[in-house]
Amino acid sequence: MEDAIEQPPASQPYRVLARKYRPQTFDDLIGQDAMVRTLSNAFETGRIHQAYMLTGVRGVGKTTTARILARGLNYEPAEGGGKPTIHMPVLGRHCQAIIDSRHIDVMELDAASHNGVENIREITDGVRYAPVSARFKVLIMDEVHMVTTNAFNALLKTLEEPPPHVKFVFATTEIRKVPITILSRCQRFDLRRVDSGLLARHLAAICEKEGVAIDAEALAMIARAAEGSVRDSLSLLDQAIAHGGGSIDAESVRAMLGLADRSRVIDLFEAVMRGDAAAALDELRDQYDQGADPAVVLSELAEFTHFVTRVKISPAAAKDASATEIERTRASDLAQKLSMRALTRQWQMLLKGIPETQTAARPLAAADMVLARLCYAADLPSPDELIRQLSDGRGVPARNAAPAPSAPPAAPRAQLITSSSQPRPAFQAEPAAPAVPVRALASFPEIVGLAMEKRDLPLKLALERFVRLVAFADGRLDVALEPGSPQGLVNDLSRKLSDWTSRRWLVVISSEKGAPTLREQAEARQAAVLTGVRADPLVRAAMERFPGAEIVDVRDNGPVAVQALPPAPDDEADDADDGHIYSADDL
Incomplete structure (x- = not known):
């Protein structure tokens, strides 16, 4: 017989780095020291759990850890004997087959395609039989969160009381989708992201x-x-x-x-x-x-x-x-x-x-x-800078607008500047804010006018509605408050007056009744004007001529006018005058 011609060895296909350098022992795992320490102590003391749940983001080593765990559970030196361990210095009798995912007693299932009740029934029926050659029959189920609810329920009894020769290892990226009844029967390990360094x-x-x-x-x-x-x-x-x-x-x-x-x-x-x-x-x-x-x-x-x-x-x-x-x-x-x-x-x-x-x-x-x-x-102002601008009466300056001479906008607290000679930016310190000039106030209406000037409308309305003036002096204000006044009005008024006038103001609540509020005074003046208008003979004649007419002030600081309502049914001759507004001069 002729000698067989020796064929050159076929070139090995390229293996990607993720498979070529896949960890094969616990010592090869990086960044999972807590899990390795827990398993090491458990294996040394013989406290090996019946089921493990591995969770973490993609690519941190869940499936790899499951295979290493299966190898450690079934580790057996070439000469025989041995026990479950995480220390595997050399390949044992079952190690290579487990690494290559071809061991008969280590089953790897993808839960995405084995997620029904029938699939789980096949698993529960198969785990009743003893392993063929290894110490334990290990079931590895990846992406276990995709198993249906009914299938999980079918697995509960076997998972809680499995045969002594069976170990379960589950892996998932969506731990929240796994029922709590399954989690409570497993020993959970959260695999961490590996630090960048x-x-x-x-x-x-x-x-x-x-x-x-x-x-x-x-x-x-x-x-x-x-x-x-x-x-x-x-x-x-x-x-x-x-x-x-x-x-x-x-x-x-x-x-x-x-x-x-x-x-x-x-x-x-x-x-x-x-x-x-x-x-x-x-x-x-x-x-x-x-x-x-x-x-x-x-x-x-x-x-x-x-x-x-x-x-x-x-x-x-x-x-x-x-x-x-x-x-x-x-x-x-x-x-x-x-x-x-x-x-x-x-x-x-x-x-x-x-x-x-x-x-x-x-x-x-x-x-x-x-x-x-x-x-x-x-370069927008911060909230405290914005409040300071509003309190100073400057308002919010328009972007890119030239500042008014009397009220320059506040400079930014810190401004980043660069130049060709300076590779990195520097910051320019904030200049000192200009001092507010001292301002004298001679009457309570001037205080209300100052609040309007500073655009503090809530304070202006509160002063008009709820404050009765008892006494006014330079730097001191005695007032009485109406029921329903805003809480903290006195303290707020004292603080703002001190800020606006650059001098200390003392606002005291007096037990005296005090003068009417500014709103009451305005209403009294309006009532007096209306009374005088009604006393005018021409106005009386208009009111008699147009029954149901009302006197309405339609112009700011202008004369009071008479607004005619629809005429009575017997005033057919004057239908053309419906809705016309007559002033005293017209009559």
Whole structure:
């Protein structure tokens, strides 16, 4: 027989990094120390639960942990023996089959396609039989929240009292959709998002094994984009390696992800904070022309706003390993100069603007409008500054309007300025507010007029309706209050008079009755005028000529007029005079 011709080994298909570097032991898991410690102690003491529930966001290792758990439950050295353990230095008799998802006693089910009562009945019937070769029969069900309510009810009895050779491991991303009756029968582990710094170090180790050169800034970008998901980070790293041709730098990752340059995002942040709309829109347009997504630019702007806020609250946050050196330096500088009010206002406006940009038909135009709103709000007065302006009688100054000589608008508390010789912005301190001149008041009506001048209408109306003047002196006011007067009226009046006149005023509530209120005085004067008008012979003649007519004051400070009502039925000859208003001069 001729010797068989030796065939060259078939080339192995490429395995993506997420599968090639999938953890196989608990020591390989990153960022889940609490779960590993709990399982280690449970296995060492023999307190192994009958069912486990693993929950967390996508890509943190739920299914991988379930397989490692199944391997630890069935770990058996090659020479035999052994017991459940999390320490597996070498592959055991069942390990490779479990890793490859082909072990007969470890069943992996997708709950999306096995979510009915019939599927659960097959599971409950199968778990009654002893395992074929392993120590435990392990059932792994992924995305268990998709199981129907009736199917969950069919599983309850078996889950609560399973055979001693059966262990359940469930995984889900929607823990709130799992019935509480199922959760109460499981030992729950919440797998955490992996910290960006730890994830960046993990990616760096993989790049070293793959022989790929990558810089720290590119690693930080990929770790941030993964948002704590190890699988997402490995998928992005795989894409970056293909994009960069074996060498990864920040520019290639930025182009791949459609991100903006972080230093340019900070420049955009500074332009927005100083209210320079033209510079902000130009910067956004330049980044858009270079391939940046407008929604991503706004998201990066929001992320840097959050970073600056964290640094302002806790300076230790500036040591975040996922941030670049330029981010840490400039964020620390900006945190000292920006107010918390400005940062939180920008954050809230960006939260509303990002979804608008993502769903807009023209994302760039939507992002432009978001930046325009941010720049417009940058130099708006704060609530305390607005109250101070209203209290000073200046009102709210019109935007970009020239200030009146007698009432200049208040300067911003802090203004961000830049120059060509200064790479980062500085803040200009607020100048001292001009002193309010001392003002003398000679009567109670002047106080009411001053409230009107300051546009404090609630105080003016309260003074007219509820205050009876008892005594008036320079800097002292004795009054009596009508029932129903606003609470704190006296203290409010004393404080505002002191602010408006630049001198101390004492307002005292007197036990005396005092003079009538200004409204009562005005009503008395009106009644006297009407009485005098009615006494006029011509008016009396008009009233007799037109029965039912009423006297109405139709002009401010003008003569009182007589308004004729419809005539009596017997006044047919005078129908042409219906509704005419006659003054005393007409008669």
